[in-house]
Amino acid sequence: MKDGPDIAEVAALIGDPARANMLSALMSGRALTAGELAHEAGITAQTASGHLAKLREAGLLLVAAQGRHRYFQLSGADVAQVLEGLMGIAARTGRLRTRTGPRDPGLRKARVCYDHLAGEWGVRLMEGFLAGGRLRSDERGLSLTPAGRARFIAEGIDVDKLGAGRRPLCRACLDWSERRPHLGGALGKALLDLMLAKGWLRRAAASRLIEVTPPGQRVLARWAQGDDTLRPALATTG
Incomplete structure (x- = not known):
């Protein structure tokens, strides 16, 4: 054995x-x-x-x-990570449910992956943060850049506190529907919490579904394009 x-x-x-x-x-x-x-x-x-x-x-x-x-x-988040990974394998190998619910298109657009944003919007944000210089991806994995640290702090995320915790600060989480990574880890959770608090995102009751509000569409679109202008991003829904 x-x-x-x-x-x-x-x-x-x-x-x-x-x-x-x-x-x-x-x-x-x-x-x-x-x-x-x-x-x-x-x-x-x-x-x-x-x-x-x-x-x-x-x-x-x-x-x-x-x-x-x-x-x-x-x-824990590690259990969610395993489940999301298995969903990705099932989707890639054609192990799909024969009956799809009416919420499936919405779940592919934006959903919660345990405690961070997943789906098309999650992947677009990850790519925007890489393009805009907030995050760096190399042979050592995903990391936060000094410029990214300053920008996230300016937006109200306590990066130092997150980095002092036991959980990895940022982690690339493979998205099962997009087949590309979205942002996980402590920073992914903090970012989702921020976007919900600002009213840029809204959670559906008893579902993983996330609705992107009109103000959120504007902010997330800028971030997805790598635009890191801070002042517009700090606007709330009122």
Whole structure:
């Protein structure tokens, strides 16, 4: 028996269709109840309870009690990263669902990948930040440039605090629908939080879907084109 982590056990847990649907539902970053997850998976509450217990025991889920309800969420961004990667492989190899919901085009445009922006807009921003000199990508990976640090600080993101945390500051996260990377890591989360607070983005209820508001369209379009003019970007929706 070889040494090292047992990836087969984790893969088997994720590979069950019902459990995969429940984990995918938690990619929104929001905590959901067992009943909500059972609905997402199309199974009974009793069956969902057994699946959730296995996922908790494996360390893939966290649970918090509030009143009469228990709320489940992914145990960390690394779990979301694995799920997004598997979605990318499934899309690339043609393992697509035969029934697509009406929200699919919207999800491809802009969605939450656990705690950062994904989809077409996420990829466009990543490319704009590289073109505008905020980020650098080389053989060592993705990093924040001195100019990018100054610009993000000017926009209200505490880069020093983010860099002092245990989580990587910035990480290239492969987007399953665009097949190109979007911005993850602590900076990706902080950027999404900023855009939501400014009213440039709006989250749909109980969904990974993100709506880009008209003011957000203007700001994100500038960033996507590599335009780092700070003062217009600081405008709010009022």
